[in-house]
Amino acid sequence: MTTGEGAAALRADAGPDAGADLAAEVLRPVRGLHAFEACVEQLGTAVRLGLYPRGSLLPAERELAERMGVSRATLREAIAALRAAGVVQTRRGRGGGTVVVQRPTLPQRTSAAQRAARRSAWLDVLDFRRIVEPGAAALAASRDLTETQRQRLRTAHAAVVSAAQPATHRQADSRFHLTVASLTGSPHTIEAVTAVQAGLHEMLSAIPVLPTNIDHSDAQHARIAAAVLEGDGPRARRAMEEHCDDTAALLRGLLD
The missing domain is CATH 1.10.10.10 (Winged helix-like DNA-binding domain superfamily/Winged helix DNA-binding domain)
Structure with missing residues (x-):
């Protein structure tokens, strides 16, 4: 057929x-x-x-x-x-x-209960991220960053922008978010963002790479980096919230 x-x-x-x-x-x-x-x-x-x-x-x-x-x-x-x-x-x-032609599903070898549990865990990661990462961005922006720290953020952002391959881009994306968290100087914040990014990576690996979303994401990264470097905590929080919301919307649409 x-x-x-x-x-x-x-x-x-x-x-x-x-x-x-x-x-x-x-x-x-x-x-x-x-x-x-x-x-x-x-x-x-x-x-x-x-x-x-x-x-x-x-x-x-x-x-x-x-x-x-x-x-x-x-x-x-x-x-x-x-x-x-x-x-x-x-x-x-x-x-x-x-x-x-089909519903977006997890591999058929998993049971309905396992799929429901996985989806619940993933949605929880997205909720937790919406709490943690905007706060981390605002806290990073409030710090008196050294020139070395500022350059670390610029370098991390440049790596995302220049990444040519999907796998490279996802890794650079994670490093950018972890760099923002590291600028807070808070071990608990860094630990929380690391856990969030690990869960997010699993979800993003389960959907196709979408150039339109990458373009949006890169533009949001630029706004986050600029707000942190300019010491504008409220603006950094809003930019990260927007970024988290858009990623969550995409994942809720494509993941089952």
């Missing part, structure tokens, strides 16, 4: 309007600076909850973009992320569209 035939068979099984009414209530205008991550979260969650069952078609791009209050370009980037994660397929031409 070809990809197109398989998608057609799935659509026939699912029915044309499965979950459409409820999905219309769940999908809503996104808010925040980065609509891409919010779109991925909403669409991924809608698929995971069965509002768009396996084999069903997503609504047309124009309808989804209007419903979610985003440009069609942003919506296409979000759908591309879901496609890269193996959640949907896109068919061109007459009768085409974006078809849900």
Whole structure:
């Protein structure tokens, strides 16, 4: 069976309007600076909850973009992320569209209880990160940093920006966050951020690399570094909160 035939068979099984009414209530205008991550979260969650069952078609791009209050370009980037994660397929031409082909899941060798426990643990990491890392950024900004410390942060940020490979970028990303934590001079803070980054790395390794998200992340890193170097604690906290929120939205959309 070809990809197109398989998608057609799935659509026939699912029915044309499965979950459409409820999905219309769940999908809503996104808010925040980065609509891409919010779109991925909403669409991924809608698929995971069965509002768009396996084999069903997503609504047309124009309808989804209007419903979610985003440009069609942003919506296409979000759908591309879901496609890269193996959640949907896109068919061109007459009768085409974006078809849900599977739910994002953990490996099938794990039981439902194990998957639920893993998801619960991951969500807890995201909640803990939202508490710890913004506080670490604000505390780092409040310190009287030496020139050596300031250069360490600049170097860590430059390494993220210049990383060419996905694996290299993720490692540089973690080092940047750990560098911010190290500037606090607080062993407990450094320990907490290290634990958060370990859990985050596991989650990020389970989703595809998304260039749009990396661009957003790099821009946020620049704002965090600038706020810390300028000694602006409230601004450093806000920048890190925004960064944590966008990453969490992406992961909630793509992880099951």
